[in-house]
Amino acid sequence: xxxxxxxxxLFCFAGLVQxxxxxxxxxxxxxxxxxxxxxxxxxxxxxxxxxxxxxxxxAAWLKTKPANVEFIRQPAVFSDLWGKxxxxxFTAEAxxxxxxxxxxxxxxxxxKNQKLTSEDDLAKFFVAHGVKEEDFRAxxxxxxxxxKMRQAETMAARYGITGVPALIxxxxxxxxxxxxxxxxxxxxxxxxxxxxxxxxx
Amino acid sequence: MPQSxxxxxxxxxxxxxxxxxxxxxxxIAAVIGTVIQQNQPYPDYVxxxxxxxxxxxxxxxxxxxxxxxxxxxxxxxxxxxxxxxVYRNLPKIMRDVSDYRENSQRHSLxxxxxxxxxxxxxxxxxTLPILLxxxxxxxxxxxxxxxxxxxxxxxxxGSGGRLGYIFSHVAxxxxxxxxxxxxxxxxxxxxxxxxxxxxxxRIPANQISAISTLSADNASFRANVDIPEGDQAxxxxxxxxxxxxxxxxxxxxKVEDFRIEHYASGQPKSFESDLEINDAELAQAVxxxxxxxxxxxxxxxxxxxxSFGDGGSKLNLKAWPLLSAMDSSKQLQAKVKQFTEVSGMQxxxxxxxxxxxxxxxxGEKKFINQGPSFQYKLRRPDGxxxxxxxxxQPIQQEGRWFFLSGMRSMVSEEFNYWFMPADSENxxxxxxxxxxSLRDPEILAAIAxxxxxxxxxxxxxxxxxxQAVAKFMLVLAQQFVEGGYDKITANIEQTVAENQRQEVLQxxxxxxxxxxxNVYLSVLQDEGLDPKQALTAFDAQFFVDAVEAVNLAHEYxxxxxxxxxxxxxxxxxxxxITRSPGKWLVFPGCLLLVLGVFCMFYLPQxxxxxxxxxxxxxxxxLLVGSALRNQYDFDKEFELIKQQLAQNFSTVQ
Numbered sequence: 101x102x103x104x105x106x107x108x109x110l111f112c113f114a115g116l117v118q119x120x121x122x123x124x125x126x127x128x129x130x131x132x133x134x135x136x137x138x139x140x141x142x143x144x145x146x147x148x149x150x151x152x153x154x155x156x157x158x159a160a161w162l163k164t165k166p167a168n169v170e171f172i173r174q175p176a177v178f179s180d181l182w183g184k185x186x187x188x189x190f191t192a193e194a195x196x197x198x199x200x201x202x203x204x205x206x207x208x209x210x211x212k213n214q215k216l217t218s219e220d221d222l223a224k225f226f227v228a229h230g231v232k233e234e235d236f237r238a239x240x241x242x243x244x245x246x247x248k249m250r251q252a253e254t255m256a257a258r259y260g261i262t263g264v265p266a267l268i269x270x271x272x273x274x275x276x277x278x279x280x281x282x283x284x285x286x287x288x289x290x291x292x293x294x295x296x297x298x299x300x301x
Numbered sequence: 302m303p304q305s306x307x308x309x310x311x312x313x314x315x316x317x318x319x320x321x322x323x324x325x326x327x328x329i330a331a332v333i334g335t336v337i338q339q340n341q342p343y344p345d346y347v348x349x350x351x352x353x354x355x356x357x358x359x360x361x362x363x364x365x366x367x368x369x370x371x372x373x374x375x376x377x378x379x380x381x382x383x384x385x386x387v388y389r390n391l392p393k394i395m396r397d398v399s400d401y402r403e404n405s406q407r408h409s410l411x412x413x414x415x416x417x418x419x420x421x422x423x424x425x426x427x428t429l430p431i432l433l434x435x436x437x438x439x440x441x442x443x444x445x446x447x448x449x450x451x452x453x454x455x456x457x458x459g460s461g462g463r464l465g466y467i468f469s470h471v472a473x474x475x476x477x478x479x480x481x482x483x484x485x486x487x488x489x490x491x492x493x494x495x496x497x498x499x500x501x502x503r504i505p506a507n508q509i510s511a512i513s514t515l516s517a518d519n520a521s522f523r524a525n526v527d528i529p530e531g532d533q534a535x536x537x538x539x540x541x542x543x544x545x546x547x548x549x550x551x552x553x554x555k556v557e558d559f560r561i562e563h564y565a566s567g568q569p570k571s572f573e574s575d576l577e578i579n580d581a582e583l584a585q586a587v588x589x590x591x592x593x594x595x596x597x598x599x600x601x602x603x604x605x606x607x608s609f610g611d612g613g614s615k616l617n618l619k620a621w622p623l624l625s626a627m628d629s630s631k632q633l634q635a636k637v638k639q640f641t642e643v644s645g646m647q648x649x650x651x652x653x654x655x656x657x658x659x660x661x662x663x664g665e666k667k668f669i670n671q672g673p674s675f676q677y678k679l680r681r682p683d684g685x686x687x688x689x690x691x692x693x694q695p696i697q698q699e700g701r702w703f704f705l706s707g708m709r710s711m712v713s714e715e716f717n718y719w720f721m722p723a724d725s726e727n728x729x730x731x732x733x734x735x736x737x738s739l740r741d742p743e744i745l746a747a748i749a750x751x752x753x754x755x756x757x758x759x760x761x762x763x764x765x766x767x768q769a770v771a772k773f774m775l776v777l778a779q780q781f782v783e784g785g786y787d788k789i790t791a792n793i794e795q796t797v798a799e800n801q802r803q804e805v806l807q808x809x810x811x812x813x814x815x816x817x818x819n820v821y822l823s824v825l826q827d828e829g830l831d832p833k834q835a836l837t838a839f840d841a842q843f844f845v846d847a848v849e850a851v852n853l854a855h856e857y858x859x860x861x862x863x864x865x866x867x868x869x870x871x872x873x874x875x876x877x878i879t880r881s882p883g884k885w886l887v888f889p890g891c892l893l894l895v896l897g898v899f900c901m902f903y904l905p906q907x908x909x910x911x912x913x914x915x916x917x918x919x920x921x922x923l924l925v926g927s928a929l930r931n932q933y934d935f936d937k938e939f940e941l942i943k944q945q946l947a948q949n950f951s952t953v954q
Binding site: 128129130131133238242243246250251254255257 | 615632670672867
């Protein structure tokens with residue numbers, strides 16, 4: 101068990117590449133969903149302490165982010181356990197309550213030591229957040245959430261993600277805690293890249 | 302026209318024979334309309350019936366029976382025929398309804414089947430109240446007439462039964478006219494007069510010409526439109542013959558959200574759309590959620606939830622070149638139902654499915670989800686195209702995982718699947734690396750030379766011989782990549798005498814196998830595997846599967862393989878918008894029909910007569926009666942009246 105945790109921790113805060121300017125360039129660049137806007141993707145895992153500690157600054161950044169920035173949360177799937185938590189995210193997304201439960205999911209897993217891996221555990225969590233149990237179960241087992249999960253399994257490889265948290269700016273740049281030297285600096289680097297991309301348009 | 306001709310024509314139109322013939326014809330048309338699925342795109346019918354019968358059926362308009370000229374003509378004739386019937390019978394029936402038949406002759410009434418004689422000891426005047434009381438008791442209305450012999454009382458009830466005839470006939474006329482209004486008769490007329498023309502090209506709505514556009518004033522239509530989530534439309538399409546017409550709407554429909562639930566089998570369970578109607582005349586937008594059988598009504602327009610489909614999902618694709626190793630794989634983004642340029646060809650993605658549920662072949666679970674897939678055509682510059690169906694993720698077959706891509710050159714054919722083995726990371730990368738090495742003459746030449754040098758016999762032979770063997774290997778490998786084992790066999794059949802073929806084939810296969818193995822090992826080496834270690838069972842099996850996939854690659858017949866890497870699924874709701882003022886005729890018409898039938902069945906007309914004759918010994922009474930329908934009920938009633946009279950008067954046989 102300990103070994104497993106150690107392995108996950110490795111994933112969670114990896115990235116050995118030295119990066120100039122605090123970011124790495126994606127090769128090839130990945131397409132963005134809306135070319136009119138600057139796309140920022142955050143790869144995360146609810147079980148990752150670093151993602152959790154980044155969360156307050158992300159939340160603050162979200163409030164002040166420029167209007168032309170499209171922000172996408174993307175749970176990373178590196179193992180079955182990560183998959184379970186990713187599925188919780190996609191269920192919340194399909195139910196339209198991500199903003200309501202996102203912070204609580206982090207809190208439950210990180211602080212309250214809840215596992216939230218089984219459907220029944222998650223059902224309790226969602227019911228406590230005002231979702232009808234049958235609605236939760238229907239959505240959790242829906243084909244749409246399944247399709248998102250299948251897509252998520254390939255996402256990390258597409259963006260060359262080896263650990264979380266990681267931010268992808270406009271399908272071109274990857275910002276990690278390692279590349280940015282510190283977690284606090286991730287947001288600064290991201291802002292610089294957004295500015296750079298906006299001017300390029 | 303001479304008077305007699307009109308009368309003959311009138312008699313023909315009003316005849317029961319014509320009416321029954323027309324009704325039978327309509328019944329047959331309805332059978333055809335049920336058996337042959339109506340209003341499908343023409344190519345579907347060509348596939349189903351073949352080109353010959355398609356033409357025959359098309360000329361008979363069997364693909365849209367209810368709007369065909371002949372059906373509308375029959376309907377028109379039915380209206381005419383029924384109208385003539387009503388016109389001819391109305392005066393007679395109205396007369397019949399108000400007529401008590403008090404003028405009937407005694408001798409003719411005496412011949413009726415229902416009759417009974419009585420003898421009253423009292424005078425006519427004293428007898429009368431009892432008789433009238435009995436008639437009133439049975440709810441008959443009556444009139445009296447004095448004649449030479451005495452008094453005739455004529456009574457009747459149930460005149461509504463006669464009116465039922467009128468009601469039911471008028472109902473048929475009203476329903477048919479309603480049907481004609483809501484049928485596309487005005488459209489037919491406009492087309493015949495050259496005011497409108499069908500659009501057959503698939504072009505954006507704003508490019509459709511005015512002659513194929515119907516204004517928002519169109520009083521009656523049935524149109525469809527697919528609107529992606531978050532999008533809006535102020536028009537819809539009327540499927541018409543081999544194309545469509547654009548129907549403008551006087552308002553905008555915005556689709557806020559679309560939701561769908563599925564059964565475990567993948568079948569849709571329920572779906573609904575949140576709509577918002579924006580109209581310049583409205584201060585506030587109308588918002589309503591519609592689902593199947595729960596439409597939205599607005600200003601005489603009815604908006605039904607009809608279907609759903611893809612609303613232009615965005616797909617992230619990786620294009621792997623198959624013919625040449627010179628190009629590297631490329632990323633591209635394409636949208637469903639839009640055209641994209643790929644390697645000099647036009648990529649036309651027709652559909653994206655976020656899931657594919659199939660019965661589980663292993664039988665462990667009832668259903669398994671094979672994951673997302675997309676279907677597309679690759680159209681060559683000459684206009685011809687092959688169609689492909691590619692799955693995003695590997696699918697398990699006999700315990701191994703394969704990427705599946707189906708190909709067909711004709712829409713009527715089934716897909717033939719190409720099985721590419723998935724590597725240990727469940728990716729396509731290793732197979733593509735292997736295949737592209739085989740497509741790269743430089744790499745292949747180097748490995749061929751290496752292979753030729755490595756055999757025991759070759760170690761002593763001269764460099765020139767090694768070169769020759771390597772060259773031969775290269776040719777063999779190229780033949781294999783271009784046409785599989787079939788091409789190599791065909792070559793041997795052309796160049797080698799028949800008795801030696803088997804032997805030569807064996808040698809060729811061995812040589813090729815050795816080369817392929819070395820190519821595969823070099824791919825593994827590039828992946829970072831130690832070439833000195835023995836192959837794992839997985840890697841060995843992968844080689845077998847990969848060679849088989851290369852063997853069949855030429856059947857796939859495309860310069861590029863498109864791998865689906867990611868997607869953004871966008872759904873579209875399918876709405877049907879109808880405007881059918883004819884329903885305000887059809888529904889009351891139906892009510893009238895029910896009323897008419899009810900009258901005819903339950904209010905049968907009955908008549909009674911009482912013939913009174915004053916004599917010396919009192920009054921002689923004769924009770925007679927007749928009924929057109931429901932003889933059994935009338936028999937019972939007549940018997941009751943007979944008994945009531947018998948209590949008061951003495952019966953005379």
